[in-house]
Amino acid sequence: MDDTERMRIDALVNLLADAVAERLVGRSTNVDAGAALQPPLRSPEPATSPTETPRDSASESAEESSTGPIAVDVPDVADSGSPPEAAAGTEPVNEQEPVPAPRHLPAFSATGSPRPAVLIGRLAIGLLAVVILINIPLGTRGIAFARSIPNTASLVIRNGLVVKETNSPQIWVYRDGAFHWITTLDAFQYFGYRWSDVRMVEPGFLNQFAKGRPLYVLLKCDASPNIYQLDAGKKHWIVDIATFVAQGYVWQDVKMVPCSDLSNLPNGDSIPPGRGSPPLP
Amino acid sequence: MSSLAVIESILRDRQSFFDEIRQGQDLKEKMRAMLVSSVAFLALYGAVMGSSHSLWQALSSACKLPVLFLATLVVCAPTLYFFNLIFGSRQSLSQNIALMLTAITVTAVVLLSFAPIVLLFLLSSSNYQFFKLLNVGVFAVAGIIGVLFLAQGMRVVSTSGAGAGDARLVVVRMWILVYAFVGSQVAWTLRPFVGAPSMQFELFRQLGGNFYTNVFASIGELLGFFTVR
Numbered sequence: 001m002d003d004t005e006r007m008r009i010d011a012l013v014n015l016l017a018d019a020v021a022e023r024l025v026g027r028s029t030n031v032d033a034g035a036a037l038q039p040p041l042r043s044p045e046p047a048t049s050p051t052e053t054p055r056d057s058a059s060e061s062a063e064e065s066s067t068g069p070i071a072v073d074v075p076d077v078a079d080s081g082s083p084p085e086a087a088a089g090t091e092p093v094n095e096q097e098p099v100p101a102p103r104h105l106p107a108f109s110a111t112g113s114p115r116p117a118v119l120i121g122r123l124a125i126g127l128l129a130v131v132i133l134i135n136i137p138l139g140t141r142g143i144a145f146a147r148s149i150p151n152t153a154s155l156v157i158r159n160g161l162v163v164k165e166t167n168s169p170q171i172w173v174y175r176d177g178a179f180h181w182i183t184t185l186d187a188f189q190y191f192g193y194r195w196s197d198v199r200m201v202e203p204g205f206l207n208q209f210a211k212g213r214p215l216y217v218l219l220k221c222d223a224s225p226n227i228y229q230l231d232a233g234k235k236h237w238i239v240d241i242a243t244f245v246a247q248g249y250v251w252q253d254v255k256m257v258p259c260s261d262l263s264n265l266p267n268g269d270s271i272p273p274g275r276g277s278p279p280l281p
Numbered sequence: 282m283s284s285l286a287v288i289e290s291i292l293r294d295r296q297s298f299f300d301e302i303r304q305g306q307d308l309k310e311k312m313r314a315m316l317v318s319s320v321a322f323l324a325l326y327g328a329v330m331g332s333s334h335s336l337w338q339a340l341s342s343a344c345k346l347p348v349l350f351l352a353t354l355v356v357c358a359p360t361l362y363f364f365n366l367i368f369g370s371r372q373s374l375s376q377n378i379a380l381m382l383t384a385i386t387v388t389a390v391v392l393l394s395f396a397p398i399v400l401l402f403l404l405s406s407s408n409y410q411f412f413k414l415l416n417v418g419v420f421a422v423a424g425i426i427g428v429l430f431l432a433q434g435m436r437v438v439s440t441s442g443a444g445a446g447d448a449r450l451v452v453v454r455m456w457i458l459v460y461a462f463v464g465s466q467v468a469w470t471l472r473p474f475v476g477a478p479s480m481q482f483e484l485f486r487q488l489g490g491n492f493y494t495n496v497f498a499s500i501g502e503l504l505g506f507f508t509v510r
Contacts, residue, residue, distance in 0.1 A: 115289060130400060147333065
């Protein structure tokens, strides 16, 4: 075997050794989606370049991420359903020890950007501060910023909703598919509404809804069988049960009052009208 | 493992995380960290939702939202565990709960990431139905991402079990449907979370109706077809 043949064989062996080493390193790569968090993988150094200056891991990682020589060997675990052992195949060489999760994360990654966990923590703290701030009642009306925008457009139309158009003194309540005018303050109080229940709405808001019969408060005293409807400060005698029912009233609408209070109220026309003077309570 | 480190581990290195669950490494520590982080983030998102109504509603929603997810986990965990067992899984109950907590943690992180957007609409919009549907949409997205993580985790953790892999995949898919139904029912039971502006603060609202009809009604009102009564 002459020198030329020996050199050729040496060159072939070197090439083969490089290829085998490269493949083994590729197989023993610890699968990791966040490659930036892991120590960068190093290609096997060619035997013919012993004088190359070693690079620090951060610059190497940045360089590799830009050029991507190793990226082809790292499977995307986000889409991979198989464990890393399955991808590894035969006995791994240079198997890396599993890196335990750090108990105290540094605030910045190797690339200088904040870690996701730190960012999430900051986001949570920032949100908490904002939520607290917008819930503090401020201003002369004591309304928190979170609720400072008028919400007339966001009313939920439901039974018991009490509204008042801003240009009208009338107060209406929604019951059984229609808005009913609450005729008197007595009726308003008798039906258990409070001023805090009243929602101010824009003029014309009620035009889009059906109107039901007005709500009156009905008065009766123990000593008399007669029932009166209170309207505009006058009592109106409901002449019989048929009229009472026809008006849509139920017994729960009747408010019991002392007979002296009832006697002191001025008389109005009967219901139905023209049925004579109302009897004395 | 700190509560925030576990999130980073799930989001960036989920394969290793699921492998550790499969091997039963530090399960208790992981579960504690996930529980703490998810409760904190869900409470924060709940406070954002409830702020549209009142301070009491914000506090109430901050308490109720973590309860909603944890109650759903408690209700659904036995189903997942026993069905997996029937189909040949070797996972322990702790591993199952750890996977479900992973899904809840991911859901909580996604909700937290949506919180600034929801906050923006809270401060710049006054339409209750829109705000409600926005939150429904955010929960749907977060929930889907969460259960995708769960399915992926199940696949990784189940690789040690022998056979019946397809059957277990079907079980997971069916379980996700059950999880969604149970979650929506628990949410309906614990409502309100946002609080209708025309109503006084209530810790719980009386039962009646269901989640799905209410969502359709809200869509109808938002599009101008009818008014929610």
